[in-house]
Amino acid sequence: MEELSGGRGAAIYRKEDKVLRPAGPWSPAVHTLLNHLERVGFSAAPKSFGFDENGNEILSFVPGETTNFPLEGDIALSDALASAAQLLRAYHDASSSLVETADVSTMRWMLPTIEPIEVICHGDFAPYNVALNGPSVVGVFDFDTAHPGSRIWDIAYAVYTWAPFKTHSDDAFGDLQIQMQRAKLFCDAYSLGVELRLCLVEVMVNRIQALVDFMHTQANQGNQAFLENINDGHHLAYLSDIAYLKENENTIAKTLVADV
Known part of the structure; x- marks a missing residue:
């Protein structure tokens, strides 16, 4: 697995086309939102694949280049x-x-x-x-x-x-x-x-x-x-x-x- 940068105090990993992120108490609500976005045809956000047995949320990887400040x-x-x-x-x-x-x-x-x-x-x-x-x-x-x-x-x-x-x-x-x-x-x-x-x-x-x-x-x-x-x-x-x-x-x- 590839570790991705930018995690909020915990590691985030990419495994092929999926991303594993530590879930929080708010994650079920977020996945309700992501499922809704997929249903209405908004395709620019990650797709939800639920949660694994280790307490991670499973999301699709959003392809593209990423960056941070300063803007260049x-x-x-x-x-x-x-x-x-x-x-x-x-x-x-x-x-x-x-x-x-x-x-x-x-x-x-x-x-x-x-x-x-x-x-x-x-x-x-x-x-x-x-x-x-x-x-x-x-x-x-x-x-x-x-x-x-x-x-x-x-x-x-x-x-x-x-x-x-x-x-x-x-x-x-x-x-x-x-x-x-x-x-x-x-x-x-x-x-x-x-x-x-x-x-x-x-x-x-x-x-x-x-x-x-x-x-x-x-x-x-x-x-x-x-x-x-x-x-x-x-x-x-x-x-x-x-x-x-x-x-x-x-x-x-x-x-x-x-x-x-």
Whole structure:
């Protein structure tokens, strides 16, 4: 078996066309989502093959190139950005019918439900969780953070990571002008309305703060991975990004709604 990178504190393995990942308490809900996506014809996500006797979930392998920050090569191109936004829109549209047919708020998810419940948020639709074919995003994986919520809640984190509005030197890409234009392109490709664009920065700030709060909660509960994140100061980068977004909120909002 081939060990894959990017696991959340535990090893992930590929065996031929299957992926074995340690299951969590939220995994049954995630597999309900994945089975629904397959039924409605959304083919860009992993397929569920249930669980093995060792406590692993079994998923299909999503083919394509993968990457991480800093954004370099195909993942940094406008085509990749636009195709990512279009894929997120298609995913949201596909997951919305699960919200309509199942009581998703009673299922156990890793992250809390966010009202209004419109879709099942991916929760971490970032460049490191998609598969590329050249400059096109063709797949999305790692649904551990999926949870019921609003479209804008999920879009906010996606725009934050794809612009990206990041201040740490390891993650930064371009200047504010470039980041704003990338954010606008994402919104355009998703077909996001003006009203939601105007509140996007505020939602981004709230979403990042929710992540920081979650990190602290998990660390306080003894989660070793999050303890290491806090000790390494990862949360400080998020707090810096929040300050950056607040400082430039009006300028970003004006750019997002220009010519819309």
